[in-house]
Amino acid sequence: MSLLKIENLSLTIGATPILRGVELTIAPGEVVGLVGESGSGKSMTALTIMRLLPHLARAEGRVTFDGIDILAASEDQMCALRGDDIGMVFQEPMTALNPVKTIGEQVAEGIRWHIKAGRAEAEDRARKILDRVGLPEAKFPLSRYPHELSGGQRQRVVIAIACALKPKLLIADEPTTALDVVLQAQILDLLRDLVSENRMGLLLISHDLAVVTEMADRLTILRHGEVMEAGDTARTLSEQQHPYTRDLALASMHVPARPKPHLAGSAKPLLEVENVGRDYPGRRISLFRPAQPIRAVDDVSLTIEPAQSVALVGRSGCGKSTLARMILALDKPTAGTIRFRGEAITGRPESALRPARRDMQVVFQDPYGSFDPRQKVEKLVAEPLHLLEKQPAKAESREMVAHALNEVGLGSRDMDKYPHEFSGGQRQRLSIARAIITRPKLVVADEPVSALDVSIRAQILDLFAELNQKLGIAYLFITHDLTVARAMADEVMVMHEGKIVERGRAADVLDRPRSEPAQALVAAAPDLHRAIARKMQEQG
Amino acid sequence: MTMRVDLPEDTLAGVLAKAFGNRSFLIGLVITLLIVAVALVSFVWTPYDVTRLVIADKTQAPSATHWFGTDHFGRDILSMIMVGARNSIAVALVAVGIGMGIGVPLGAFAAARGGLVDEALMRVNDLVFAFPALLSAIMITAIFGPGAVNAIIAIGIFNIPVFARVARAGALAIWPREFILAARAAGKGMMRISVEHILPNIATLLLVQGTIQFALGILAEAGLSYVGLGAQPPMPSWGRMLFDAQTRMVMAPWMAIFPGMAIVVTVLGLNLLGDGIADILDPKSRRRR
Numbered sequence: 152m153s154l155l156k157i158e159n160l161s162l163t164i165g166a167t168p169i170l171r172g173v174e175l176t177i178a179p180g181e182v183v184g185l186v187g188e189s190g191s192g193k194s195m196t197a198l199t200i201m202r203l204l205p206h207l208a209r210a211e212g213r214v215t216f217d218g219i220d221i222l223a224a225s226e227d228q229m230c231a232l233r234g235d236d237i238g239m240v241f242q243e244p245m246t247a248l249n250p251v252k253t254i255g256e257q258v259a260e261g262i263r264w265h266i267k268a269g270r271a272e273a274e275d276r277a278r279k280i281l282d283r284v285g286l287p288e289a290k291f292p293l294s295r296y297p298h299e300l301s302g303g304q305r306q307r308v309v310i311a312i313a314c315a316l317k318p319k320l321l322i323a324d325e326p327t328t329a330l331d332v333v334l335q336a337q338i339l340d341l342l343r344d345l346v347s348e349n350r351m352g353l354l355l356i357s358h359d360l361a362v363v364t365e366m367a368d369r370l371t372i373l374r375h376g377e378v379m380e381a382g383d384t385a386r387t388l389s390e391q392q393h394p395y396t397r398d399l400a401l402a403s404m405h406v407p408a409r410p411k412p413h414l415a416g417s418a419k420p421l422l423e424v425e426n427v428g429r430d431y432p433g434r435r436i437s438l439f440r441p442a443q444p445i446r447a448v449d450d451v452s453l454t455i456e457p458a459q460s461v462a463l464v465g466r467s468g469c470g471k472s473t474l475a476r477m478i479l480a481l482d483k484p485t486a487g488t489i490r491f492r493g494e495a496i497t498g499r500p501e502s503a504l505r506p507a508r509r510d511m512q513v514v515f516q517d518p519y520g521s522f523d524p525r526q527k528v529e530k531l532v533a534e535p536l537h538l539l540e541k542q543p544a545k546a547e548s549r550e551m552v553a554h555a556l557n558e559v560g561l562g563s564r565d566m567d568k569y570p571h572e573f574s575g576g577q578r579q580r581l582s583i584a585r586a587i588i589t590r591p592k593l594v595v596a597d598e599p600v601s602a603l604d605v606s607i608r609a610q611i612l613d614l615f616a617e618l619n620q621k622l623g624i625a626y627l628f629i630t631h632d633l634t635v636a637r638a639m640a641d642e643v644m645v646m647h648e649g650k651i652v653e654r655g656r657a658a659d660v661l662d663r664p665r666s667e668p669a670q671a672l673v674a675a676a677p678d679l680h681r682a683i684a685r686k687m688q689e690q691g
Numbered sequence: 692m693t694m695r696v697d698l699p700e701d702t703l704a705g706v707l708a709k710a711f712g713n714r715s716f717l718i719g720l721v722i723t724l725l726i727v728a729v730a731l732v733s734f735v736w737t738p739y740d741v742t743r744l745v746i747a748d749k750t751q752a753p754s755a756t757h758w759f760g761t762d763h764f765g766r767d768i769l770s771m772i773m774v775g776a777r778n779s780i781a782v783a784l785v786a787v788g789i790g791m792g793i794g795v796p797l798g799a800f801a802a803a804r805g806g807l808v809d810e811a812l813m814r815v816n817d818l819v820f821a822f823p824a825l826l827s828a829i830m831i832t833a834i835f836g837p838g839a840v841n842a843i844i845a846i847g848i849f850n851i852p853v854f855a856r857v858a859r860a861g862a863l864a865i866w867p868r869e870f871i872l873a874a875r876a877a878g879k880g881m882m883r884i885s886v887e888h889i890l891p892n893i894a895t896l897l898l899v900q901g902t903i904q905f906a907l908g909i910l911a912e913a914g915l916s917y918v919g920l921g922a923q924p925p926m927p928s929w930g931r932m933l934f935d936a937q938t939r940m941v942m943a944p945w946m947a948i949f950p951g952m953a954i955v956v957t958v959l960g961l962n963l964l965g966d967g968i969a970d971i972l973d974p975k976s977r978r979r980r
Contacts, residue, residue, distance in 0.1 A: 515869045521872075534874060
C-alpha cells in the first residue's frame with residue numbers, strides 16, 4: 152500500500168504546460184529522489200502534493216495521499232493535512248523562517264494549531280523535537296531568534312517545524328543546496344534518521360545526482376515536466392538505460408580535457424601572497440574590554456604560477472571570498488603583502504593599480520547579479536577595456552567585444568541584447584567574456600558554476616579549460632564543490648578558519664587528505680561514483 | 692547556491708502595454724496633460740486680459756460670458772486660473788529641478804563614500820529637512836523681497852534633502868550588488884560607477900519621487916502665495932486668488948471654489964501619475980487587480 156500515489160498528473164499554468172503525465176509513488180518509510188535540472192517541474196510536483204500551486208495553475212490527473220484525493224480535497228481538508236501529515240522543508244533556510252518570531256514560537260505554532268494543544272504542552276513538544284534535530288535546549292533555548300543561528304542550524308529548525316507532528320510524508324525541496332558540504336552531510340544524516348525512526352516517507356528533490364543517490368531507495372528523473380526514467384536507484388544509475396540518465400550522470404562527473412597539465416615550479420610566480428591577514432572589527436562584549444577583532448583571513452601565504460590552475464576549497468565562512476577580494480584589490484589586508492608579477496599591489500593608490508587590474512579579472516558566482524540589468528552586453532563586456540593604456544575607438548572596441556563573445560561560444564549578434572535575454576549558463580559565458588577581454592594573466596573565479604545545472608556546468612568547465620590551454624590564463628577557483636576542484640585544478644589548497652591548512656596536487660589532496668579539515672571536507676563531499684557503488688551493495 | 696531571479700526587464704512595448712492597462716496612470720496622465728495644455732494655451736490666448744480691471748463687472752456669478760465668474764476687480768476667473776497654472780507649474784518644475792540637480796548627486800556621493808562623509812552629509816540633510824519650507828521662504832523673502840523666483844528657491848531648497856535621501860537609499864541598495872564589484876574589479880572609480888551603474892538603476896525611483904515632489908511643489912507654491920510670499924500682483928496665482936476670496940466667501944463663493952478646484956485636481960492628477968509610474972516600473976509595488 153503506497154502512501155502517496157501520483158497518477159498521470161498534468162499541470163498547466165495559464166497556457167504553459169508545466170507537467171505532463173507524471174507518475175510517482177512513495178511507500179511509508181521509503182525515500183524517493185526526484186531529480187531534474189532547473190525548470191523540469193520538480194518543485195511544481197511538490198507544490199501540487201501540498202496544493203500550494205500558484206494562481207492560474209490547473210492540475211489534472213490523480214494524486215492520492217493516504218486514501219485522500221488531494222486534487223479534489225477542500226481547502227479545509229488541505230489545511231489539516233499540511234504541516235500535520237505532510238511536512239515540507241524548503242531550500243533557503245534564510246527566508247523560510249519568520250525573522251521576528253523566536254524558534255520556539257515557530258515550532259510550537261503548528262503543534263498548537265493542529266492538535267489544539269495548550270501553550271505549555273506545545274512548548275514541551277517543540278523542545279523535544281528541537282532536541283531531536285540537534286538543537287538541545289541548554290545551548291539553543293526556545294527564545295532564540297533565527298538571525299542568532301547559522302545556516303545549518305536554521306535548516307534544522309525548518310526540519311523541526313516540518314517533523315514536529317511526525318508527518319507521514321516529508322517533502323524536502325533542495326534542503327541542502329544552500330549549505331556547504333559538511334553541513335549538507337549532517338542534514339542528510341538527520342533526514343535519514345528521522346525517516347527510519349518514524350517510518351516516514353521522504354520525497355527528496357534535488358538537482359544533485361550524487362546527493363539523491365546517497366539518500367534515495369528509488370529515483371525519478373524529470374525533464375521538461377515529463378518522467379524520463381524511474382526505478383531503483385542502484386539499477387537505474389548502473390544500467391543507465393535512458394540516454395538522459397546517462398547524460399545527467401556523465402555531466403555530473405564531467406572532467407574537462409586539459410592535454411597540457413601545468414608543471415609546478417616551471418616558472419616565476421605570477422601571484423605571491425605573503426602572510427596576509429584581514430581583521431574585521433568585532434562586537435563589543437563588555438563595556439570595559441576592547442572589542443576583539445574577528446580574523447577572517449589569518450597569515451595566509453600562497454603563490455600561483457602563470458597558466459597554473461589552483462583551487463581554493465573550504466567550508467562557507469572560512470575566508471575564501473575575503474582572500475579573493477584582497478587578491479583582486481577590492482579589499483585591503485590588515486597585514487602582509489600581495490605581489491602580482493613581482494610588484495606589490497597592497498597599499499597602493501587606485502591609479503597605480505591599473506596595470507595589475509588589467510591582467511587580473513574576476514568571474515562571480517551569481518550569473519543574475521553580476522550584470523547591470525540596464526546596460527547592453529556590448530557595454531558590459533567592454534567594461535574592463537578602459538583599463539587599456541590606449542583607449543580603443545568605438546569600432547575597435549566593438550570588434551574586441553565580438554571577438555571575446557566568439558571565444559566563449561556566443562555570437563557577435565548578442566552584443567545588442569540586455570542581460571535578461573540570456574539564460575543562466577549564457578550569462579556565465581558573458582561573465583567570462585568580460586573577464587578575458589583584456590587578455591588577463593590571472594582570473595579569479597568565485598564559485599563560477601555552483602548556480603548552474605549540471606549539463607550547463609560541464610560546458611562552462613570545458614570553456615574554462617579551453618581558455619586556460621589556449622590563452623595560458625592562470626585560475627584561482629574558489630569553491631566548496633570538490634568535484635569542480637578535482638576537474639579543474641592542478642593544485643588544491645584547503646582553507647579552514649582563515650588559514651590554509653593543506654596544499655598539494657589536486658589528486659593527492661582530494662584522495663589522501665592529511666589535515667583534519669581536509670579529511671572532513673572530503674568525507675562529506677557527495678561523490679557519484681562512491682554513492683553508486685554503495686547503493687549497488689545495499690540493493691544487490 | 693542562492694538563486695536570485697531578477698524579473699525580466701521590460702521592453703518599451705511591454706511598458707507601454709502595461710501603462711495603458713493601469714487606470715491610475717491613465718487618469719493621472721490625462722489630468723496632467725490637460726493642466727499643462729491649459730498653461731501653454733494661456734501664453735497665446737486667454738478669454739480676457741488678466742491685468743485689465745473692469746470694476747463694472749466685479750464679483751459676477753458664473754455665466755455664459757464669464758464661465759467661472761469674475762473677482763472683486765472684475766477680472767475673469769477662468770483666465771486667471773489659466774495664467775495661474777503657468778505660474779504654478781513653472782515654480783514647481785524649477786523647484787523639483789533644483790532639488791534633483793543638487794539632491795541626487797549629494798545622495799549618490801554620500802552612498803558612494805560612506806563613513807564620515809556620508810554621516811556628515813546626511814545630518815546636514817536632516818537639518819534642512821527639519822526646517823519648515825514656509826520658514827525658509829519667509830527668511831529668503833525677508834532678505835531678497837517677495838516674488839516668484841524666491842518662492843522657487845525656497846521650495847527648491849526644501850526639495851534637496853528629499854531627493855538626497857531617496858538617491859542615497861536607492862544607491863545603497865545597488866552598491867553591494869555583484870555587478871558593482873565587477874565594475875570595481877575593472878578598475879572603475881567611484882564617480883564613474885555612480886554615473887554609469889548607480890544612476891540608471893535608481894532612475895525610476897527618482898522619477899516617481901519627482902512626480903510626487905512636483906505635486907507638493909504646487910501645493911507649497913499655493914501656500915506661499917496665499918501668505919503673500921509667492922508671485923506678486925498683478926501676476927495671478929492660485930494661492931493669491933484663494934486669499935482674495937477668503938473675505939468674500941459668502942458673497943462670491945465661486946472666487947474660492949474654482950482656484951481651489953484647480954489646486955485639488957492638479958495635485959490629485961500628479962499623485963495618480965506618480966502612483967501609476969511606480970506601479971508600472973517597480974515590480975514589487977505592482978498590485979494584483
